[in-house]
Amino acid sequence: MIFETHAHYDDEAFNEDREAVIKSLAAAGVETVVNIGASMDSSETTLELTRNYPFIYGTAGVHPSWTDELDEEKFQRLREIIKEPKMVAVGEIGLDYYYKEPPHEIQKKWFERQLDLAREVKLPVVIHSREAAQDTLEIMKAAKAEELGGVIHCFSYGKEMAREYLDMGFFLGVGGVLTFNNSKTLREVVKYVPMDHLVLETDSPYMAPEPNRGKRNTSANLIYVAKMMAEIKGMSPEEVIAATEKNARRLYRM
Numbered sequence: 118m119i120f121e122t123h124a125h126y127d128d129e130a131f132n133e134d135r136e137a138v139i140k141s142l143a144a145a146g147v148e149t150v151v152n153i154g155a156s157m158d159s160s161e162t163t164l165e166l167t168r169n170y171p172f173i174y175g176t177a178g179v180h181p182s183w184t185d186e187l188d189e190e191k192f193q194r195l196r197e198i199i200k201e202p203k204m205v206a207v208g209e210i211g212l213d214y215y216y217k218e219p220p221h222e223i224q225k226k227w228f229e230r231q232l233d234l235a236r237e238v239k240l241p242v243v244i245h246s247r248e249a250a251q252d253t254l255e256i257m258k259a260a261k262a263e264e265l266g267g268v269i270h271c272f273s274y275g276k277e278m279a280r281e282y283l284d285m286g287f288f289l290g291v292g293g294v295l296t297f298n299n300s301k302t303l304r305e306v307v308k309y310v311p312m313d314h315l316v317l318e319t320d321s322p323y324m325a326p327e328p329n330r331g332k333r334n335t336s337a338n339l340i341y342v343a344k345m346m347a348e349i350k351g352m353s354p355e356e357v358i359a360a361t362e363k364n365a366r367r368l369y370r371m
């Protein structure tokens with residue numbers, strides 16, 4: 118069965134029909150979902166989702182683009198949320214240099230603090246890294262992230278960077294981008310990475326794969342990613358789904 122490792126069902130894009138969408142996933146072969154916190158608010162709403170649906174697990178963390186909202190009081194609340202049952206990782210955390218704000222120093226500070234938090238609560242991490250390859254790697258190495266484990270979500274770098282993360286024991290999250298015509302680099306990475314280090318993710322409501330590119334994404338679209346991965350790996354989609362499910366359970370220690 119399909120294991121969705123990265124979705125945002127608390128996003129406002131689902132305000133009209135959240136319950137219906139979530140309930141429809143089982144019929145699409147989706148058995149388990151990890152909903153990802155990306156801000157203080159969404160860490161709270163993720164916690165709610167884990168309480169309302171048996172098959173939804175959660176993470177809590179503040180995405181680099183929202184780190185300017187953090188202070189010690191909020192960080193303490195984050196520490197409380199992450200200790201709740203069914204919270205399986207700290208994330209998504211990392212660095213995003215695509216936008217100018219918040220300043221790199223703020224992003225780095227809270228990335229380091231949240232890596233420390235993962236160590237404290239003994240959970241893996243979900244990493245978001247965009248146009249910040251070198252700094253992300255340096256901070257993770259300094260924090261001995263290989264002892265934490267986790268996933269590089271929406272992996273967008275090349276083979277050399279993939280090698281670095283594989284050497285740290287990390288999984289790579291692969292989603293809709295794999296089905297895009299211009300995804301040459303990612304296809305090379307998927308070909309290169311051993312099958313036991315790949316997991317499926319949507320980043321719903323974003324990043325819908327072909328043939329639904331541009332529309333609101335849901336985990337029901339993961340079958341298209343699995344099919345493309347199967348083609349690249351010379352496997353059947355069923356084998357990809359089974360292997361990535363096993364990997365996801367190792368990643369989130371379930």
Ligand SMILES: [Zn+2]
Binds near residue numbers: 123125155320
């Ligand atoms: Zn995300």
